[in-house]
Amino acid sequence: MDSVIQVKDLTRRFGKMTAVDKVSMEVEEGDIFGFLGPNGSGKTTLIRMLCGLLHPSSGSGTVLGHDIVKETEAIKRGIGYMSQQFSLYADLSVMENLRFYAGIYGIPRNERKDRIESVIDIVGIGDFRKLLAGNLSGGWKQRLALACALVHQPKLMFLDEPTAGIDPVARRDLWNLLFDLAGQGVTFFVTTHYMDEAERCSHLGYIYYAKLIVYGTPNELKALPDVTPEGTARYEIRVPRVAMAMRHLSDMPYVQDVTIFGDALHVLTEEGAERFLLRDLGQGDFDGAEIRSIPATLEDVFVTLTHKRAKERARA
């Protein structure tokens, strides 16, 4: 079994609103599949359908080889799920939460202790066994949630914005944990808004207004013709007073897009526009600019694709 997730024309409507519109895709074993899209674009609805929480209005699919409509209980035994909000019992201790999930998943009594200790090891929460879950900090809550979702050794994990609202260090640690697990063959389906997290995924999908616009590896996405159309080029410009430089350049006819990246500018221009850039920056009193050609970033990919779709929608 290579495809862990396989869906075809998956659609879900709520009344007149279509939350997920004919999504077809495939996720393979060992992938870390990053799923991106603005809020309300249908990410959570899709995950809920894949977990067997929601029935699709039309379309079909399998998860771990089981039909997502008819075999939801079999799916539930094989997957782990971590939702956006903290959904453990705040008034139970770390151990009590773990024991509860071990029991719910029907892990035989004689194996429970070992299983629980093994997930405690994996997420490193051993020091807090007796602490009430509600008293853990954000990062540790997520680790506990991960531990609870791992206790039955799922082959596929759904993580819905697992790092929303936790600090950068905890975020980094959590991702390292995911890489470890992926290395052991667990497949991950992760939604996120963070571009640096998207960069870490082996595969990405981007959903916008219920439609899956693109999916592929990060490099495939960056090389998409839509992102850097023929006859255009991307440059990074290091220049003092970036904000003022941006205003200056955005008026130029050959510049299609300018954004600030830290202390530099990223511009999308007609091909071979370096000399115009240098000339115009000089004229605008922005001396000493350094220009180099750069590939598209994932943010470029998603911003460009979103703008393009938004224009298409506006025209339609």
Next chain:
Amino acid sequence: MPSASPDNKAHTSWLWSNHFKGLVSIMYKESRHILRDPKTLFLMLLVPAAQLTVFGYAIDMDVKNITTYVYNQDGRAESRALIDSFKNSGYFTIKETVRSDDEIIAAIIRGDAKIGLKIPRNYSDRLLTGEHTAFQILIDGSDSTVAMQALNVSNAIALQKSVGLLSTTLGGSARLPVEARPRVLFNPDMRTANFMIPGLAGIILQMITMLLTAFAIVREKETGTLEQLMVTPVSRLGLILGKLLPYGIVGIFETISVLLLMSFLFQVPIAGSLLLLSGFTLIFLFTALGLGLLVSTFAENQIQALQFSFFIILPSVLLSGFIFPQESMPTIIRLIGQAVPVTYFIQILRGIILRNTGFEDLWMHGVVLAGMGMFVLTLATLRFRKNLG
């Protein structure tokens, strides 16, 4: 970590892996919630007792000390004797003596007086000459309980006076030709408490059990843990029963505390079989838990759960015969009252506690209660989907 595992089934019985999967885990977890939070425990055990105590003392239909204004146009001994009869009955307090009808009416409008007693100018004269005479009672009808009591007692006073006078004129042997000789069989002192408190116990048990159950489930909706449970292989029945059973046990403790209070604080003895009472109470608790579950399937949050509960609590209080006798209700209203489980439980409670009614006379109520319980629980279970929709 991989090379997963779903074949734990071999270790567990088929029963477990199917219908009741997860029951024990959910029950254990739920008991932890209950025992861990002192507020919940307090709400569960003390509030019913406190409610029973407060309401038990407050609900008293024996109206005493009805404030009375007197307008005595006569003023002689006979009229003063009449006023004394009112005073001595214990039901009236003479608050003011006035000099006009208008003052009485004004006092009633102000709320200072509940009744006015007006004795006409020639009251004593006519009595002495053996003529027919009358005194007037003006009653504030806006409080019907008080009005009814005032009416009954003043009629009785008039009757007593008449009989007294007749026996003097006729020489000691006067008797009314027809006389009712009531003997109150149960609750001989006609204490309101005996009548009200068993009913109150039923109402409180239903309310607390239902609300606790509804809250316990809706809270999991609010915190998102229910969604988390739904992606686990826990079975619907395992989840539902696992949540209900611990609250059933709480309900049993509540029943015991309420019955103890009733017997010892309010001195309402249980005349009938304690075993029978326990049996019927279990059936009733099962129905109340089902109602709680049903409410939870409609509510998205605890506020809504409370609002929906009032659809059940209100008819339970007003239409169940707890306060107002069902016999006097219009048919439609009475039918609504009969759709409320607590109606039957109140009849069972009053039967067993006050009249020592036996199983042979109550089993029908039990069957109706059990039927309602099954219906509610089935409906709620069907509505309680293990997916989001």
